[in-house]
Amino acid sequence: MNERWTWRQDKVGAAHRVTFEGDLTERSDFTFLAQELPEETTFDLGAVTRINSSGVRLWLAFLSALDATGKRYSFERCSPAVVSQMNTVSAFSAGAKVKSVLAPYYCSMCRRLHLEVVETPPGVHFQVKDGLLCSVCGLRMEFDEIPESFLAFRQPQSSLEPLSRTSKQP
Amino acid sequence: MSQPSPPEPRPPSRFAPGTPARFLVVDRQETVGAAMAAVLRRIVPCEVELRARLTAPDVHRDVDLLIVSYDELSLVERSLLTVYVRREKRGQLVIRSNGACRMDFPLLLEQHVLTNYVTEVSQRRVHEFGVTIQKLLGSEQSGVEPYFPVVRDRLSRQVASSVEIQAVLEEARAFVESKEVREWLAPRFVDVVDELLTNALYNAPVDPAGKPLWSTRARNVPITLPEQARVDVQLVSDGRRLGVSVTDPYGSLTREALLGHLAKRFRQGGNTLAARTEDGRGLGLITCLRSLTHLIVNLDRGRRTEMIGIVDSGISIKQHRQAGTWFNTFQSEREP
Numbered sequence: 001m002n003e004r005w006t007w008r009q010d011k012v013g014a015a016h017r018v019t020f021e022g023d024l025t026e027r028s029d030f031t032f033l034a035q036e037l038p039e040e041t042t043f044d045l046g047a048v049t050r051i052n053s054s055g056v057r058l059w060l061a062f063l064s065a066l067d068a069t070g071k072r073y074s075f076e077r078c079s080p081a082v083v084s085q086m087n088t089v090s091a092f093s094a095g096a097k098v099k100s101v102l103a104p105y106y107c108s109m110c111r112r113l114h115l116e117v118v119e120t121p122p123g124v125h126f127q128v129k130d131g132l133l134c135s136v137c138g139l140r141m142e143f144d145e146i147p148e149s150f151l152a153f154r155q156p157q158s159s160l161e162p163l164s165r166t167s168k169q170p
Numbered sequence: 171m172s173q174p175s176p177p178e179p180r181p182p183s184r185f186a187p188g189t190p191a192r193f194l195v196v197d198r199q200e201t202v203g204a205a206m207a208a209v210l211r212r213i214v215p216c217e218v219e220l221r222a223r224l225t226a227p228d229v230h231r232d233v234d235l236l237i238v239s240y241d242e243l244s245l246v247e248r249s250l251l252t253v254y255v256r257r258e259k260r261g262q263l264v265i266r267s268n269g270a271c272r273m274d275f276p277l278l279l280e281q282h283v284l285t286n287y288v289t290e291v292s293q294r295r296v297h298e299f300g301v302t303i304q305k306l307l308g309s310e311q312s313g314v315e316p317y318f319p320v321v322r323d324r325l326s327r328q329v330a331s332s333v334e335i336q337a338v339l340e341e342a343r344a345f346v347e348s349k350e351v352r353e354w355l356a357p358r359f360v361d362v363v364d365e366l367l368t369n370a371l372y373n374a375p376v377d378p379a380g381k382p383l384w385s386t387r388a389r390n391v392p393i394t395l396p397e398q399a400r401v402d403v404q405l406v407s408d409g410r411r412l413g414v415s416v417t418d419p420y421g422s423l424t425r426e427a428l429l430g431h432l433a434k435r436f437r438q439g440g441n442t443l444a445a446r447t448e449d450g451r452g453l454g455l456i457t458c459l460r461s462l463t464h465l466i467v468n469l470d471r472g473r474r475t476e477m478i479g480i481v482d483s484g485i486s487i488k489q490h491r492q493a494g495t496w497f498n499t500f501q502s503e504r505e506p
Contacts, residue, residue: 025364026389027336050357052364053453054389080487081357088456104354106486113353144487160222 007033016040021047026054034065039072046077046102046115051085060091067095076100077117086153093153097122101151105141107134114141126151178254179282181501182262191307192217194231194262196224196247197239206237206266209291212449213300223247228493229254233261235306238273240267248274251283252455262306263468264288269494272436277434285425289494294410298464298480298496312468313417314478318408323349325405331394338403342465345405346412351483358461359412363403365454366416366477370401374418374475382422410484417476418480425469425501431455459495470502 005028010017016038022028051059066073074097078086083101086093102115116132128143191214195352197203200222207218221228224238224247236254238247264286265278278284286306289301301316315321325345327338342363344354354488368389375395376382384393395401402417435456458479468476482490 029390050361050364052361052368053457054368056453080354084460088460089453104487111352142486142488146488148493149491 005030009036015042017044019043019044019047023048023050023052024048024055024059025050025052026058028055030056031058031062031065031144034062034069034071037066037071037073038088039070041071042099043073043075043096044077045075045082046079048082051081056085056089056092059085060089063091063095073097074099077102080104080115083151083153087149087151088155093144098154103150104144105132106144107137107139107141109137109139110134112136113144120151120154126154181503182260186269190214191235192233193218193235193237194221194228194233195219195237196221196228196243197266198222198242199239202239206291209296209299210237210303212296213303214330224250225251226253227417230257232259235262235264235303237264237266240265241270248431251278252281255282262286264302264306266291275436276433279429279436282425282429285429285499286499287497289496294482295463295496299337300499302466302496305498308503310502312476314404314406314413314480317464317466317478317480318406318411320408321406322409323407325403327403328400329367329371329403330400332389332392333394335364335371336366338367339440342405342414344389344484345407349407349409349412349483352486354487355412355481355483359414362458362461362479362481363405363414363416365457366414366479367401367403369420369477370475374401374420374422375399376420378421380422405423407483411480412483413478413480415476415478417474419474421470421473421475423467423469423475424471425499428467428469428499459497462495463490463493464496465496466498466500468500468502470504473502473504 004022005024006021007030008019010019015032018033018037018041020043075082075093076099078098078101086098092117100117100119103113105116107114111154114134116129118129120126126147128147132140132141134141135138176355193210193216195206195218197206197220203220207220210216210218212444224243229250238251240248246330251263254263263283265284265287268289275284286302288299297319298317301311303413305311323345325341327341329338339360343360346359352480372387373382373385377383387393399419404415406413432455461477461481463482464480466478470479485493
């Protein structure tokens with residue numbers, strides 16, 4: 001039992017949404033969730049704080065279970081931890097529509113990190129949103145990543161060998 | 171007719187202490203090479219030669235350490251590095267790069283050319299570079315503290331079972347958060363402690379015949395180290411950097427396995443590192459490389475393996491990415 005990993009299911013009209021929160025690790029037992037989900041689900045990943053290598057394998061197994069039954073899913077508000085794994089593990093988001101990510105902005109006056117929701121429509125090149133102002137001091141914040149590599153998972157990966165979702169534990 | 175196999179890489183020769191170290195620095199940019207030479211002269215008594223190009227006679231010379239700025243080397247020069255590592259009685263090799271030639275990394279790792287990698291040696295990193303050079307010249311410095319001349323806070327734990335991992339991670343999280351570091355850093359540092367500790371508990375232990383005990387066991391199945399064995403975990407802070415070292419008492423990791431794992435997991439695709447998990451290994455290592463500013467592996471075959479991670483706690487995510495991650499492997503010369 002991982003008290004740091006939780007999820008909540010919400011249904012608004014026909015839209016089904018699962019909001020995950022916490023640390024995705026070997027203690028995150030949620031693979032049975034795939035059976036409960038309808039034909040199409042949005043995963044809100046904004047509150048996923050940490051993902052270790054065991055958690056990646058559980059996530060891939062979860063997505064494989066969805067794929068096996070033809071269920072569709074999309075990702076929204078992908079946290080920095082999720083974006084990092086999507087950039088590192090080619091199958092972490094394969095098959096999913098990634099609709100938005102949380103982009104890090106930093107206020108050097110307040111020394112505070114702000115996460116801004118950025119839409120990521122397919123085929124549209126990522127542009128840094130300039131001119132964001134800190135909600136505390138009002139000064140301009142700086143995008144705190146390298147724009148060219150921030151969403152590297154969206155770049156063509158013809159020479160990559162995709163991670164197998166059927167890889168066994170561990 | 172099949173081609174003969176290329177000669178195996180050779181271990182470097184031992185530097186003779188008490189004599190000035192002999193360095194050869196190869197860098198197209200004269201000012202950068204001169205700056206490197208100046209840094210080296212501050213670290214140890216040495217003779218430094220500067221070259222703009224690497225030539226065949228250079229790789230056969232007796233030097234204690236060859237430092238090359240890799241990105242500007244020609245294809246011929248790059249191939250000479252393979253000749254260098256296959257020489258009998260050769261010196262150490264440090265590759266300096268800004269990552270522009272990442273597509274070469276798999277081959278360089280497989281050929282044992284890329285065993286020590288640095289990016290820019292900024293003023294902030296001179297001390298770490300100095301310890302690196304001293305260790306390459308044979309100084310048997312273990313632990314994370316040589317890299318921290320000033321320690322403001324430390325935390326030490328001995329771990330015997332995987333059921334203790336969560337408690338150690340909570341302590342690591344509290345340790346980091348008490349240091350007023352950048353917000354992005356705390357979860358990333360906990361990631362590193364998690365991966366290194368899990369690796370030490372599950373992948374490192376072997377039986378007397380050298381067979382892995384638990385490397386294929388699911389990580390949610392608890393294990394307890396046998397016979398009073400313990401994994402040592404150290405966390406340190408000097409106010410601007412955080413350090414972690416995780417030491418297992420088995421020493422089952424070889425340089426060949428380490429470099430081979432890394433080579434398999436480095437692929438070209440823009441700036442992406444793609445990882446494979448067919449054997450469950452390596453993804454943790456990639457996480458460490460992405461989260462740290464310096465990863466050091468001290469290998470003592472049959473005795474212990476020490477993984478050390480250092481991260482600059484005062485920089486932004488962007489600065490962290492731009493600085494790049496240093497990587498060093500040190501092999502003990504004691505008999506296994």
